[in-house]
Amino acid sequence: MLNIHFSSDDLGRVRLATAPDPSWEMLLSLHALGGSPDHIVFGPWRATALNPLDPSISLLRRLAPPRGYSPDFLTPGVGTSLESAVDAVMSVGRTRLRHELALLPARRHTDPWMRALALGEPETMRRLGGAMRRYHQRVLARPWPRIRAVIDGERALRARDLLDGGVERLLGNIHPLARWEPPVLRVDYPVRQDLFLNGRGLLLIPSYFCWRRPITLRDGELDPVLVYPANRGLQLLTEDRGTPQLTALARLLGRTRAAVLEEIAASNGTTGGELARRLGISAASASEHAATMRDANLIISRRVTNTVWHTLSPLGQALLEGRRPDDEPHAPGRARIGARSA
Numbered sequence: 001m002l003n004i005h006f007s008s009d010d011l012g013r014v015r016l017a018t019a020p021d022p023s024w025e026m027l028l029s030l031h032a033l034g035g036s037p038d039h040i041v042f043g044p045w046r047a048t049a050l051n052p053l054d055p056s057i058s059l060l061r062r063l064a065p066p067r068g069y070s071p072d073f074l075t076p077g078v079g080t081s082l083e084s085a086v087d088a089v090m091s092v093g094r095t096r097l098r099h100e101l102a103l104l105p106a107r108r109h110t111d112p113w114m115r116a117l118a119l120g121e122p123e124t125m126r127r128l129g130g131a132m133r134r135y136h137q138r139v140l141a142r143p144w145p146r147i148r149a150v151i152d153g154e155r156a157l158r159a160r161d162l163l164d165g166g167v168e169r170l171l172g173n174i175h176p177l178a179r180w181e182p183p184v185l186r187v188d189y190p191v192r193q194d195l196f197l198n199g200r201g202l203l204l205i206p207s208y209f210c211w212r213r214p215i216t217l218r219d220g221e222l223d224p225v226l227v228y229p230a231n232r233g234l235q236l237l238t239e240d241r242g243t244p245q246l247t248a249l250a251r252l253l254g255r256t257r258a259a260v261l262e263e264i265a266a267s268n269g270t271t272g273g274e275l276a277r278r279l280g281i282s283a284a285s286a287s288e289h290a291a292t293m294r295d296a297n298l299i300i301s302r303r304v305t306n307t308v309w310h311t312l313s314p315l316g317q318a319l320l321e322g323r324r325p326d327d328e329p330h331a332p333g334r335a336r337i338g339a340r341s342a
Contacts, residue, residue: 001186001187001188001189001192001193002186002187002188002189002193002194002195002214002216003184003185003186003187003193003194003195004184004185004186004187004195004197004202004216004224004226005183005184005194005195005196005197006182006183006184006185006197006202007183007197007198007199009199009201010197010198010199010200010201010202011167011168011183012167012201013197013199013200013201013202014167014170014171014201014202014204015201015202015203015204016155016158016159016170016203016204016206017080017151017203017204017205017206018080018155019080019148019151020080020144020147020148020151020207020208021075021077021079021080021085021205021207021227022080022081022082022085022136022140023074023075023076023077023078023082023085023089024075024205024207024209024210024227025140025147025207025208025209026060026074026132026135026136026140027064027070027074027075028207028208028209028210028211028227029049029139029140029209030060030061030064030135031064031065031066031067031070031209031211032045032046032066032209032211033046033049033050033061033066034061034065034066034067042209042211045143049139054134054135054138057131057134057135057138057139059113059127059128059131060128060131060132060135062108062111062113062114063104065105068105069103069104069105069218071100071101071103071104072100072217072218072219072222073089073092073096073097073100074089075217076088076089076092077203077222077223077225082132082133082136085132086129086132086133087129089128089129089132090125090126090128090129092120093120094118094119094120097117097118097119097120098118098119101114101117101118102118103218113127147208150206150208150230150231150232151206151207151208151230153230153231154206154230154231155206157231158170158173158174158204158206161173168180168182170204171185172304173304174204174214174226174228175187175213175214175228175229175268175269176268176269176302176304176309176311177212177213177214177311178214178228185226187213187214187226188213189213193216193220194220195216195220195224196220197224200223200224201224202224202225202226203223203224203225203226204225204226204228205225205226205227205228206227206228206229206230207227207228207229207230208230208232210227210228210229210230211229211268212229212268213228213229214226214227214228214229215227215228229268230268231267231268231270232266232267232268248322249261249262249319249320256279256281256285256289257289257292257293259279260275260279260286260289260290260293261293261298261299261312261316261319261320262320263275263278263279264299264310264311264312264316265312265316265317265320268311269309269310269311270309270310271307271308271309271310272286272287272290272308272310273286273307275289275290275310290310293316294310297313297315297316298312298313298315298316298319299311299312299313299316300312300313
């Protein structure tokens, strides 16, 4: 469980990022590259991104495995400019580099490039900055307008929460796995972590590539952020939605129920009204399909203020990914040591 502790001053200092954060989207998309080719949201994009993939980008993947710890210095929190992020990463001091890289799995400590990075060698730092620029150019630049559209839509949703119910409504609706229990925001998390804001406020960063649950930095002394999955709706990074897994799922469940399940996955949780609007079906039909899938343990429904949120159950996610429920999930994740997880 992640517990974020607010004071009255902190509630007045909650902010929402104005645009996609290039460093977070880079990091979380690197995690997605290590996921399943049949992933409901990222599978088709992953196939495109990996073919071809600049060999130098493998440097970044060494720092950002699909599961486990990734260094905080990769997400410096300097705004929405790629160049500002690159400059900040290249300026990280040796002490911090050495400390955060030491938290990576031991097998990575023997990597000559990683050892040089821990020493802050200038040429190695330049290679890291160059890899960040090339990754953004080759992997993220093309889908960036869609990523931005998703974040703009998410900002509009959160602005409505803020106008209708203030900052506490905003925090209460941020994600189905987050619960506002004043003065603490509790997030379902694979590890126990307490983040005391102590008057610093909190920056909320909606992310396209964040998957399953909100995440934060490991180091509680850094500027506090909560990165959470933006509501993607049907705004995916590729027009190709006809993966073999989804085609088979439609034959199994029927086209409409398969679309409902897919939409719940793509949105990281949604309401019956939103399902009806996005899929062009009646509210009664959306409610009936949701009830059927809830009875089959494919989704979980819970009340949030005056609405009912539907999210995927572990069984529903396994069905979408074409695996057995007791297998290791393919979704890109971050079961970090006391920190980022997904």
